[in-house]
Amino acid sequence: MRVNQAQRDPFSLKKGLDKIKSAGLFRTRRAVNSAQGATINIGGEQLVNFCSNDYLGLARDERLVQAVRSGAAVYGVGSGASQLICGRSLAHEQLEEAVATRLGRSRAVIFSSGYLANLAIISTFAASRNDVVVMDKANHASLIDGALLARASLRRYAHNDIAGLERLCAGGRTLVATDSVFSMDGDLAALPDIVAVCEKHNALLAVDDAHGFGVLGRNGGGAMEYFSLDETRVPILMATFGKACGVMGAFVAGPDDVIETIIQSGRPYIYTTAMPAALAVAAEKALTIVARETWRREKLYALIDRFVQGAKQLALPVLASTTPVQGFIAGSAGAAVKCSDYAMTRGILVNAIRSPTVPKNTERLRITLTAGHSDEQVDRLLEVLAELAVQLKRQA
Ligand SMILES: *Cc1c(COP(=O)(O)O)cnc(C)c1O
Numbered sequence: 001m002r003v004n005q006a007q008r009d010p011f012s013l014k015k016g017l018d019k020i021k022s023a024g025l026f027r028t029r030r031a032v033n034s035a036q037g038a039t040i041n042i043g044g045e046q047l048v049n050f051c052s053n054d055y056l057g058l059a060r061d062e063r064l065v066q067a068v069r070s071g072a073a074v075y076g077v078g079s080g081a082s083q084l085i086c087g088r089s090l091a092h093e094q095l096e097e098a099v100a101t102r103l104g105r106s107r108a109v110i111f112s113s114g115y116l117a118n119l120a121i122i123s124t125f126a127a128s129r130n131d132v133v134v135m136d137k138a139n140h141a142s143l144i145d146g147a148l149l150a151r152a153s154l155r156r157y158a159h160n161d162i163a164g165l166e167r168l169c170a171g172g173r174t175l176v177a178t179d180s181v182f183s184m185d186g187d188l189a190a191l192p193d194i195v196a197v198c199e200k201h202n203a204l205l206a207v208d209d210a211h212g213f214g215v216l217g218r219n220g221g222g223a224m225e226y227f228s229l230d231e232t233r234v235p236i237l238m239a240t241f242g243k244a245c246g247v248m249g250a251f252v253a254g255p256d257d258v259i260e261t262i263i264q265s266g267r268p269y270i271y272t273t274a275m276p277a278a279l280a281v282a283a284e285k286a287l288t289i290v291a292r293e294t295w296r297r298e299k300l301y302a303l304i305d306r307f308v309q310g311a312k313q314l315a316l317p318v319l320a321s322t323t324p325v326q327g328f329i330a331g332s333a334g335a336a337v338k339c340s341d342y343a344m345t346r347g348i349l350v351n352a353i354r355s356p357t358v359p360k361n362t363e364r365l366r367i368t369l370t371a372g373h374s375d376e377q378v379d380r381l382l383e384v385l386a387e388l389a390v391q392l393k394r395q396a
Pocket residue numbers: 112113114115116118140142179183208210211240241242249250
């Protein structure tokens with residue numbers, strides 16, 4: 001007898017998807033029909049964009065577009081292979097050197113994405129069953145996934161609980177990993193305290209500066225510049241080119257032995273096709289722009305200040321944050337989605353972030369400000385959030 005292929009569902013996928021839907025956790029996708037920027041086009045509609053990580057407004061910068069063009073003219077499009085085979089170009093090499101020089105670190109290595117960089121860091125330095133990985137509970141998913149890939153055991157402490165961190169650092173080879181700016185809450189890790197605990201317990205420290213690099217520090221050097229930490233204090237530093245730099249890809253920078261160990265044994269480094277050289281050319285250009293154009297950070301921080309002051313005056317339910325990442329708490333998955341849908345009807349694009357990305361009952365709108373926004377756009381955002389706060393109160 002012929003089985004009706006359309007009806008075969010040996011893994012009960014339909015049931016699983018229905019469950020996601022009925023929990024209000026179904027994720028929908030959109031297709032953007034324009035370059036990234038303070039406003040973007042979706043379905044023919046122009047929306048003010050408060051959810052990209054393009055913090056300095058560089059993703060559509062004409063100089064970066066030109067850098068990609070000139071890189072492609074020399075190197076073509078595809079990189080052809082992984083970096084250790086024949087995919088690493090002179091552009092990658094120059095980018096590594098530029099990162100190391102710019103951050104005052106011995107060496108750097110380039111990754112196609114931050115997700116892969118974090119997988120490589122955790123699985124390389126916590127590769128034995130006796131190793132322990134210690135993390136903040138609010139760390140980015142890629143660090144947690146790195147621990148799943150590593151053989152080591154994962155221990156997590158409550159968000160920003162330094163005493164909790166210290167309790168978990170007792171004995172054995174320990175790798176501590178933390179976001180510098182927490183990606184969903186926008187608050188800062190207490191890096192000087194974390195460094196002190198690691199030094200006291202001889203733990204190795206990795207910092208993910210995805211949201212700090214380009215944003216924190218006068219010259220955009222990120223959390224290391226902001227807290228005045230060098231590679232003797234924070235040996236493993238990771239950051240991405242896909243956020244403030246407006247390109248794509250990532251790096252890990254630090255002492256020679258750290259970088260060489262990743263190159264020699266980091267499977268997510270070794271077994272993936274190299275980032276296209278044209279993007280390496282653009283990322284190097286972005287490094288220069290990020291360092292030189294301090295006005296972008298000044299403008300960004302003026303907008304953050306405007307938002308934080310406005311939210312305070314309106315008594316909005318926002319998380320305490322001094323970075324471009326701001327959380328407007330809706331309190332449930334359903335409420336967060338409703339808030340996002342309503343904002344869209346008012347011409348504002350801001351995403352609902354639900355569990356498991358954030359803890360249950362802290363579902364929220366994750367708002368991101370960029371140097372590309374105007375005062376008027378931030379004011380309009382505040383106006384819409386004030387309307388939402390009233391609606392949330394009425395439903396409570
Ligand atoms: C975005 C992000 C990453 C992943 O970087 P990609 O380049 O997007 O893969 C890692 N860590 C944090 C904290 C991030 O926000």
